[in-house]
Amino acid sequence: MTVTIWSTNTSSLNTTMLQLSDEGNLILQASQNRILWQSFDQPENTFIQGMHMAINTRTGARQLYTCWRRADDPTPGNFSLGLDPSGSTQVFIWKDYTVKYWRSGEWNGASNFIGIPWVPLYSKGFNFVTDNDQKYYTFTAINDSLARFVLHWNGTFSSYMYTGSSHGWDGLWHQPVKQCEIYNACGPNGLCRNNGNLASCRCLDGYQPKSAHNWMTGNWSGGCVRQAPLQCQADKKQSEYKRLPGMKLLDHAVWTSDIGDSDACKSYCSSNCSCNAYAYVTTVGCMMWSGDLIDIYHFDNGGYDFYVKVPQGSNNQKTAIVTGTVSGFVVFLLVASIFLWKQFRFCSGPKATSNFCSSNKLGEGGFGRVYKGKLPGVEEIAVKRLSATSRQGIEELKNEVVLIAKLQHRNLVRLLGYPSNRGLLDWRKRFKIIEGIARGLLYLHRDSRLRVVHRDLKASNILLDNDMDPKISDFGMARIFGGDQNQHNTIHVVGTFGYMAPEYAMEGIFSVKSDVYSFGILLLEIITGKKNSSFHNKEDSLNIVGYAYKKWQEGNTGNLIDPTIREPCCLPQVLRCLHVALLCVQDLAQDQPEIPSVISMILTESTNLTVPRQPTFTVQGYSCDNCASKRNAEMISECGVTITSLQGR
Structure with missing residues (x-):
């Protein structure tokens, strides 16, 4: 029996020819060059030179580009890209084919989309064509170079160029990467500004949050509503406007191309x-908006002037603006905490943490101290109290709060507690903790909508609930990756001394492998039952990595493994985890496994493990007594967290 796997869906003809064009188009044609079928008419996730991104204005049929389900699974995924069916020149990404996820902004008729920061790739690149019932974009690369545009599995649209000098594909831009680039991130009438990769929202002048409670907790989807309706002004001179520079112009614009300048556009709107707002772009014309204002985004660089109609006299009033940043909520909590502390200085009373009683202290880090507490009728909570001497502040705390709100996983913190005695942690419990941490990292690195690198994974940031289930906490240093980004470089190295991967500590290069390295250190700490810092200056000044490797290589693990877990039945699994830990802390990121492989290795005894290389670097550390004298290096947290020098052996 013959089974057809794939065919061109064309009938058999006497004279046909199959040809692969220089652009990569597979063409089936009959006599007189009549095309019967071509692969460019059935695109998947990649748009290249010679292809069309088209829509039929008569039938509404669209040529959609669809992402893969996962990075390694080419079956159709959740995101699709194509031309706006409502008739604008915008390109959209939809989630599940109907929900708007990102938009390019209008085509300016000359060189670029007004919703994407300008890059040289646009020059002589894109071209918008109207041909009878067809509207479509084409692209021609510059200087005979190769270019491609890819819709990735997570909804990110990326532009790449292949150049002979680099012998590889250089990423030119990726969107959406920042939260504000996601469609309507702050809801109707909400203005989005970037705070790193995260969003900071506020209502436009004359507007207020539709739900004050949702807004203050970081749920901005409901957006804002007018504080009072605009009165229709018969005299256009009475209309007033608030100018917002550097803007990505909004969705649902009404064009009036016969208006010649900005003043005429203003008069027409008045x-x-x-008309609630207007903008004038020379190559586009007068653009006006009525009803709710959707997808308002302030560019970091570039952008256009946008004018919002406001009630008469509001430009001269000192009105209070309700902001939707997490920092507003945090400031409120901090002020309330200080007030409570001044009112109740003793460990008594009905408050959640017994007024920050020292007996409720869980630990402390870069922000300050963390206290255990309990709210009426709910489970235990953790309260992070910002210290006046902290080198971290609102930006890091805001980053953490927003990430925790958006990341939901059984092995990510909501917060619980911690055991007070390591004797309570037999190997079964420790292995459960190891697996839970690994699965939490798997969610951050691969399974969540946001691809997150924690950057400060350490023992004090792993909290345990009453069932000893681990919860990864403290996302103040975490960073979001977009598209197929694999690594990032920074001059602002943050994290904890002793847990940093060599390439991050010395060169500022971090990736998901940075968390793998930190996880390896955690594994060694769990196996030895000792802190990483306790191995400083021990046996030729080796750190925990060098010490563990030496004992493993010698076959002398008796002094390495915590005596409380040296049970014969558990020893093979303990030694396997030790082996995996040494693979995680290899000097080079390329030699370290990724988290899916780590989970497979620790759970599957049949998996063959490679032999780890001897570590090259040792960390020259300082005791806590010397911490105060080392403040010239960048301080990330309290004692034991200063970034100091790394020296090769």
């Missing part, structure tokens, strides 16, 4: 009671 005389129209339904």
Whole structure:
């Protein structure tokens, strides 16, 4: 029996020819060059030179580009890209084919989309064509170079160029990467500004949050509503506007191309009671908006002037603006905490943490101290109290709060507690903790909508609930990756001394492998039952990595493994985890396994493990007595967290 796997869906003809064009188009044609079928008409996730991104204006049929389900699974995924069916020149990404996820902004008719920061790739690149019932974009690369645009599995649209000098594909831009680039991130009438990769939202002048409670907790989807309706002004001179520079112009614009300048555009909007805002772009014309204002985003660089109609006199009033940043909520909590502390200085009273009683202290880090507490009728909570001497502040705390709100996983913190005695942690419990941490990292690195690198994974940031289930906490240093980004470089190296991967500590290069290295250190600490810092200056000044490797290589693990877990039945699994830990802390990121492989190795005894290389670097550390004298290096947290020098052996 013959089974057809794939065919061109064309009938058999006497004279046909199959040809692969220089652009990569597979063409089936009959006599007189009549095309019967071509692969460019059935795109998947990649747009290249010679292809069309088209829509039929008569039938509404669209040529959609669809992402893969996962990076290694080419079956159709959840995101698709194509031209706006409502008739604008915008390109959209939809989630599940209907929910708007990202938009390019209008085509300016000359060189670029007004919703994407300009890059040289646009010059002589894209071209918008109207041909009878067809509208479509084409692309021609510059200087005979190769270019491609890829819609990735997570909804990120990326531009790449292949150049002979680099002998590889250089990423030119990726969107959406920052939270504000996601469609309507702050809801209707909410203005989005970037705070790193995260969003900071506020209502436009004359507007207030639709739900004050949701807004203050970081749920901005409901957006904002007018504080008072605009009165229709018969005299256009009475209309007033708030100018917002550097903007990505909004969705649902109404074009009026016969208006010649910005002043005429303003007058036209003023005389129209339904017009709430306007903008004028030379190559596009007068753009006006009525009803709710959707997808308002302030660019970091570039952008256009946008004018919002406001009630008369509001530009001269010192009105209070309700902001939707997490920092507003945090400041409120901090002020309330200080007030409570001044009112109740003793460990008594009905408050959640017994007024920050020292007996409720869980630990402390870069922000300050963390206290155990309990709210009426709910489970235990952790309260992080910002120290006046902290080198970290609102930005890091805001980053953490927003990430925790958006990341939901059984092995990520909501917060619980911690055991007070390591004797309570037999090997079964420790292995459960190891597996839970690994699965939490798997979610951050691969399974969550946001691809997150924690950057400060350490024992004090792993909290345990009453069932000893681990919860990864403290996302103040975490960073979001977009598209197929694999690594990032920074001059602002943050994290904890002793847990940093060599390439991050010395060169500022971090990736998901940075967390793998930190996880390896955690594994060694769990196996030895000792802190990483306790191995400083021990046996030729080796750190925990060098010490563990030496004992493993010698076959002398008796002094390495915590005596409380040296049970014969558990020893093979303990030694396997030790082997995996040494693979995680290899000097080079390319030699370290990724988290899916780590989980497979610790759970599957049949998996063959490679032999780890001897570590090259040792960390020259300082005791806590010397911490105060080492403040010239960048301080990340309290004692034991200063970034100091790394020296090769």
